[in-house]
Amino acid sequence: MNKRFPQNAIFAPATSLFIPHSQNDFFHPKTKGFLIQKLSESTDLFLTKLLHTLTLKLGFLSDTFTVNYIINSYVKLREINTARKLFDEMREPNVISWTSVISGYNNMGQPQTALSMFEEMNEDRSVFPNEYTFASVFKACSALAESRIGKNIHARLEVSGLRSNTVVSSSLVDMYGKCNDVETARRVFDSMIGYGRNVVSWTSMITAYAQNARGHEAIELFRSFNADSTSDKPNQFMLASVISACSSLGRLQWGKVAHGLVTRGGYESNIVVATSLLDMYAKCGSLSCAEKIFLRIRCHSVISYTSMIMAKAKHGLGEAALKLFDEMVARRIKPNYVTLLGVLHACSHSGLVNEGLEYLNSMAEKHGVIPDPRHYTCVVDMLGRFGRVDEAYDLAKTIEVGAEQGALLWGALLSAGRLHGRVEIVGEASKRLIESNQQVTSAYVALSNVYAMAGGWEDSESLRLEMKRSGNVKERACSWIEIKDSVYVFHAGDLSCDESGEIERFLKDLEKRMKERGHRGSSSTITSSSVYIDVDEEAKEEMVSLHCERLALAFGMIRLPVGSTIRIMNNLRMCRDCHEAFKLISEIVERDIVVRDVNRFHCFKDGSCTCRDFW
DNA sequence: GTAGGGTTAG
Structure with missing residues (x-):
């Protein structure tokens, strides 16, 4: 019998490592080191299985330390069931064995099972959760957005005395943010000042604001982060969140500054960042910029396509959105339920009613998405x-x-x-x-x-x-518009601005142009305020709100000639029977953006921003 | 010397 290990690819490159030559060598302490090294490097299931078998043959399967490596190798390869089986067979799993499997379930999108394992661990009594375990468990709570369970485990964490840890606290901030409890997230974040925050902690808090419709606070915190001399530089995670906050606020100028930071940080090719940028430009009214970003993405995802489909749908370009959807399917990027929502929105906002019904009826069969x-x-x-x-x-x-x-x-x-x-x-x-x-x-x-x-x-x-x-x-409805770096807010029912006469004339002109293009009039067509007599209260408010959006638009266009800064905010949306108006407005605004951006895009005084190339 | 936290569409 050949006592040597076979000289195959696994062992060949390991010349600097110990290679066993005799039976006794199998039990040499260096053999374990060798196995561990190979397990931690393995990116191949066949190799991991082979090393697993080898561990068994060498009698190391009773060694918790070695088995943890095998478990982690399976976890990395997304073989959670094999990892779990191995864990179940362990005589003495330690906290690392438990945490590895809990984390494995998180990575597989099974947070509920991760939490069940945590409870099982607590019943064990021979092993106690540490910082790593808590961080993983809070991640599971985040995924479930389950604050009741999260709070309960948070209480256990406080008792354990393990809270003064940046990673654990950051995961807590994230958890509360995902559970929509922003105030508690902020309390935890503030309490971290004693033991240190890092870029992840800041990102968690910024994201908590951004994802809970508190964009201004997200931006404010981002400013504090940049002003804090001990902070790192923003990275792709933080920038994606910040850009998302700009989108929700419709603040193009802030979004562009963030774009500058993306360029300077070298994150432009990051798919998540690029997607957040395209969404930002679309929501801030600039479909052409969104499209430029989209075309620059090399490796598309379902989210990048969905964002662009949504963008076109919201801008009234239904057929273009559907064309993009076909392209996506042809490129074998599988649409999900959000994509189909985008497709249906595209039909809805462009009057493609029969097409919309057809998509609804065929989406399960054709795309495997069951309508909800x-x-x-x-x-x-x-x-x-x-x-x-x-x-x-x-x-x-x-x-x-x-x-x-x-x-x-x-x-x-x-x-x-x-x-x-x-x-x-x-x-x-x-x-x-x-x-x-x-x-x-x-x-x-x-x-x-x-x-x-x-x-x-x-x-x-x-x-x-x-x-x-x-x-x-x-709450009183309002619309707003960004002109240069100021935001003008129009409240429903408030028609008292100085330029109302001028606006009135502009609206009439716009209406005339709409009629020339064959637009049918309806209750929400651009009109003067006098039509609201005899309309019920709620409908009136809605109409005034819609009217104010147009006022805002008109305001921007009348006050500022083409070539100056006009920005329409993200609450500008398609509304009933106003497609033509929207198209007209878009044309004017898009033209203006191009003129403005070519000449005036400055992000940084030092001139290091290469964003100009983008334009 | 093994295990942990943050990002994008709706």
Whole structure:
């Protein structure tokens, strides 16, 4: 029998390492080192299995230290079941064995199992979680967005005395952020000042703000990070979050500064960063810049395609969005439910109603995405916008939804009913909305109006009183526009700006041009404020809000000639029957951006920003 | 000397 190890590829490069030559050598301490080294390097399942077998033959399977390496090798290769089996066979798993498997479940997208293992570990009594374990467990809680469990484990962490650890605390900040408890996230973040924060801690907190619609605080914190002399430089994780905050705020200037930082940091080729940039440009109104970013992405993902499809859909370019979807499928990038939402939005916002229905009916079979209530809501909205209210209602009735999504579904139908003067549908949708218990003011107002119209004045009055008692009062709607580096806010109903006469003339001109292009007028066409007489309260507010968006646009365009800085914010969106207006506006704005950006893009005083090349 | 945290579309 040949006592030597076979001279194959596994052993060949290891000349500097110990190579066993005799039976006794198998048990030489260096053999273990050799196995461990190979296990930690392995990126191949066959090799790991071979090393696993070798470990068994050499009698090292009872050695916790060595087995941990095998477990981790399987975890890296995403063979979680094999790792778990090996773990279950261990005589004395230590905290590292437990943590490795918990982390493995996290990596496989099985946070629930990760948490079950953590509970099992706590029952064991012979082994105790450490900082590594807590960090992994909070990551599982983040993935589940389950604050009840997270808080419970946080309490255990405090008792354990392991909280003064940057990694554990950062994972806590992230966990609270993902559970929408931003205040607690901030408290943990503030408490970290005693033992140090790093770029990950800051990113966790910035992300907590960015993902909870608190973009201004995200940007403010990013500024503090940059001002803090002990901080590192922002990296791709932080920049992606910051750019996302700029998108949600529609602040193009800030987004461009972040783009400059991306360029300077060398992160432009990072797919996540690039996707966040394209989304930012699209949401800040610049579809052409978004497209430039998109075309520069070398290795596309489902998210980059979905973002671009969404961008085109929101800008009223339905057919272009659908073309992009075809391209994506042809490139074998598998669409997911968000992509299909984008496709349906594209149909909805461009009047491609039959195409939209076709996508809904074939998406499961053709793309393996089963339509969920969000897709149906989108189609209900689409049918409603284009007057097919009965079909919308019939479809809505067949959909089983939870309260939150139900509010969106019936809200869409409520709008449709109101838009097309269908009192009975408004009544039904309002009732369903109120039943959903989602504090939707519009439902109370609409139902109250339905009662009033039917002569049920007492019912109407009591409903309004109930609304006031419950404090169910909607925030005042507003629109805003960024001009140079200032933001102008327009509140619904506030038509008092100095230029109102000029704006009025501009709107009339715009309306005329829309008519020339064959646009059909409707209740939400650009009009003067006088049309609001005899419109119900809620509809009036909605219309004023839409009107103000146009005021904002008009304001920017009248005040500033082409070539100066105009920026439309992300709440500029397609609304019913206004495609033509939107196209006109987009044309003007897009042209303006190009002129402006070629000449005026400065990110840094030192001139080191290469972003100019981009333009 | 083995295990841990942060990013993008909706």
